[in-house]
Amino acid sequence: MTEFQHCSFEIDDRQIGHITLDVQNSSVNILRNEVVAELAQLISEIEQMDGLNGLVLSSAKQNGFVYGADIHEFSELKTEADVRQMMGVAHDMLWRIQQLPYPTICCIDGVAVGGGLEVPLGFDHIILTESKKTMLGFPEINLGIMPGFGGTGRAVARIGLIPAMDMIFTGKPVGAARALEVGLASEVVADRDGFDAAITRCLDKPATRHADPDADALAEALSYAQQTYLAGADRRHMPALFWIYEHIETAKGCAEALTKGEQNLFPKMMLSEASHHLRRVFAMTDAVKKSARGDSQIRHVHVIGAGTMGGDIAAVSALRGCEVTLTDMNPKAIDAAIDRAASLFDKRSSEPEAAKARLMADPQGEGVARADIIIEAVAERLEIKQAVFADIEKRAHKNAILATNTSSIMIEDIASALDAPERLVGLHFFNPVPVMPLVEVIAGRQSDPSALGRAMWFSGQLGKMPVAVKSVKGFLVNRALLPYLFKAVDVLEAGEQADKIDQALLDFGMPMGPIELCDQIGLDVCLDVGHVLGVPDRVAARFEALISAGKKGRKTQAGFYQWDGKKAVRERASYPASELAALAEDILAPLIAHCRSAVDEQIVASKDDADIGCIMGIGFPRFKGGPLGWADYPR
Numbered sequence: 001m002t003e004f005q006h007c008s009f010e011i012d013d014r015q016i017g018h019i020t021l022d023v024q025n026s027s028v029n030i031l032r033n034e035v036v037a038e039l040a041q042l043i044s045e046i047e048q049m050d051g052l053n054g055l056v057l058s059s060a061k062q063n064g065f066v067y068g069a070d071i072h073e074f075s076e077l078k079t080e081a082d083v084r085q086m087m088g089v090a091h092d093m094l095w096r097i098q099q100l101p102y103p104t105i106c107c108i109d110g111v112a113v114g115g116g117l118e119v120p121l122g123f124d125h126i127i128l129t130e131s132k133k134t135m136l137g138f139p140e141i142n143l144g145i146m147p148g149f150g151g152t153g154r155a156v157a158r159i160g161l162i163p164a165m166d167m168i169f170t171g172k173p174v175g176a177a178r179a180l181e182v183g184l185a186s187e188v189v190a191d192r193d194g195f196d197a198a199i200t201r202c203l204d205k206p207a208t209r210h211a212d213p214d215a216d217a218l219a220e221a222l223s224y225a226q227q228t229y230l231a232g233a234d235r236r237h238m239p240a241l242f243w244i245y246e247h248i249e250t251a252k253g254c255a256e257a258l259t260k261g262e263q264n265l266f267p268k269m270m271l272s273e274a275s276h277h278l279r280r281v282f283a284m285t286d287a288v289k290k291s292a293r294g295d296s297q298i299r300h301v302h303v304i305g306a307g308t309m310g311g312d313i314a315a316v317s318a319l320r321g322c323e324v325t326l327t328d329m330n331p332k333a334i335d336a337a338i339d340r341a342a343s344l345f346d347k348r349s350s351e352p353e354a355a356k357a358r359l360m361a362d363p364q365g366e367g368v369a370r371a372d373i374i375i376e377a378v379a380e381r382l383e384i385k386q387a388v389f390a391d392i393e394k395r396a397h398k399n400a401i402l403a404t405n406t407s408s409i410m411i412e413d414i415a416s417a418l419d420a421p422e423r424l425v426g427l428h429f430f431n432p433v434p435v436m437p438l439v440e441v442i443a444g445r446q447s448d449p450s451a452l453g454r455a456m457w458f459s460g461q462l463g464k465m466p467v468a469v470k471s472v473k474g475f476l477v478n479r480a481l482l483p484y485l486f487k488a489v490d491v492l493e494a495g496e497q498a499d500k501i502d503q504a505l506l507d508f509g510m511p512m513g514p515i516e517l518c519d520q521i522g523l524d525v526c527l528d529v530g531h532v533l534g535v536p537d538r539v540a541a542r543f544e545a546l547i548s549a550g551k552k553g554r555k556t557q558a559g560f561y562q563w564d565g566k567k568a569v570r571e572r573a574s575y576p577a578s579e580l581a582a583l584a585e586d587i588l589a590p591l592i593a594h595c596r597s598a599v600d601e602q603i604v605a606s607k608d609d610a611d612i613g614c615i616m617g618i619g620f621p622r623f624k625g626g627p628l629g630w631a632d633y634p635r
Helices: 033-047 071-076 080-098 139-143 151-159 161-170 176-182 192-202 215-230 239-251 255-270 273-291 308-319 331-348 352-358 366-370 382-395 411-415 449-461 477-493 498-508 514-521 523-533 537-548 577-600 607-617 627-632
Strands: 007-011 016-021 054-059 104-108 111-113 125-129 135-137 187-189 300-304 323-327 359-361 373-376 401-404 424-429 438-443 465-470 562-564 567-569
Touching: 007 033, 016 033, 033 080, 054 192, 071 273, 080 255, 104 192, 125 176, 125 192, 139 161, 139 239, 139 273, 151 161, 151 239, 151 255, 161 215, 161 239, 176 187, 187 192, 215 239, 239 255, 239 273, 273 449, 273 465, 273 607, 273 627, 300 308, 300 366, 308 323, 308 331, 308 352, 308 359, 308 424, 323 331, 323 366, 331 352, 331 359, 352 359, 366 382, 373 382, 373 449, 382 401, 382 411, 401 449, 411 424, 424 449, 438 449, 438 607, 449 465, 465 607, 477 498, 477 514, 477 523, 477 537, 477 577, 477 607, 498 514, 498 577, 514 523, 523 537, 577 607, 577 627, 607 627
Parallel strands: 016 054, 054 104, 104 125, 111 135, 125 187, 300 323, 300 373, 323 359, 373 401, 401 424, 438 465
Antiparallel strands: 007 016, 424 438, 562 567
């Protein structure tokens, strides 16, 4: 038998063949092309063997079964023929596994997603451990594609049309109990030690298969998909949803037709603009997560300022396991922040009482002396921040990080009040802190690199996504966001309708139009930041006029729009798509220009950092790939 690099094969005393997957030079199993080719070659050799009573596939890795295909290799596929050739190896291999004349069994402990689930579906039986880490799913929709190794048809055959659609359309994984309930798994065992006995039992079990749906069942499933997944979706934004629906409709839900049809549709999806952007965003997100991995050595957090931002930073820190002390000049503000945090813990923590115990009121600021990081979240005024840090520098221990949550003030200006200005870094959280993933980790000219590194790791410790940014006015996100908002207001002042402006950006894919966003932020806040970053005269005049009239946006129930509680009252109308597209491109131009200059001036390290920062901090649509990814895509 051929000696393989990524898998091994042996036959036990029951004449059962065992394939063990162990991808070399990787902590987890990934279905790189060479790995699939090896498996295909091994199956070819197994087909020639006589006397086998069964075949079992398992993983040698302790960190899961298979984490899918290597999406980095997808970028090497330039034509539909390239994609079909890549798919063909896996399709042929799994078809040959299905034709083996004896039972085939796959044993899974841990994650099995994407291609890592499609391969097991080629086997007669799947045995799972009940570990919380055992999760099965099809996350491909998040990359603008669908299963491409025959997973659509085999999932329908294994669990039925509607349960399969739920997995394929949502991308959400299922645990062992749910997998057993829907028939995805034949057995669930306590741990890997239970595999052997379960294998023996499965040798005598027939493989289960759902019949193809009749016309009524197909109609019911398609109606369900329309109402559940397509209603409200926009084909321009997420074409994969509609392609998958049409794939099911064309194949009439027939498992074999679905499997074969993938080879025509998947290549088109893979080479689409949306998939290109989503796969790039996946890679960018993975890079940010890696930058946030490390031991920050931060166990005790002290937060100064118990307003919305400070209170929520304290709450999230406690939620993620830190001891937290919270200071404010107003004891009632501390109490309100702790009450708000308690509600968060009740919703999000499996041990809310423990989280509540970790968050402590500290009106006298005694926690400063023992804190590993001290985060200031007071009013956005330079003299106040300088006074806070001048005081705490004297009381903090020498290894403690001093961090400011400023959204616009230069780190150097705040640090000028310190005897050791290198101790200060920026940690700019975004509101609402429990929801928004981004943290800008801001480096002043004198900031200690080791403190910045620990701040990156601390952000990851809180479950946040940190992007390193140099200290300039507005940093990255506000530097790009405010000119975009001001451009929209300038277009409004030139005579365009507010509703049309907002609809143009909603059609583009932004979560909210820029005029409504100004109202959400607060017109006074927009103007204050505009005075720091620069605001056109006629835009400033419009803000000042509205503010003078008591119209500050949502918080006063009037701004550019009238508000009904949390909802802007927009006079909606229909507009030509071409006009909306041109309007969106015009209004986005300053945002794109500032992202480009942020890269050119090394405010951020790369185009990827600029794009992922705007995706996470502004809500720039993922399927557009970020401002620069979208602007630079060849059309």
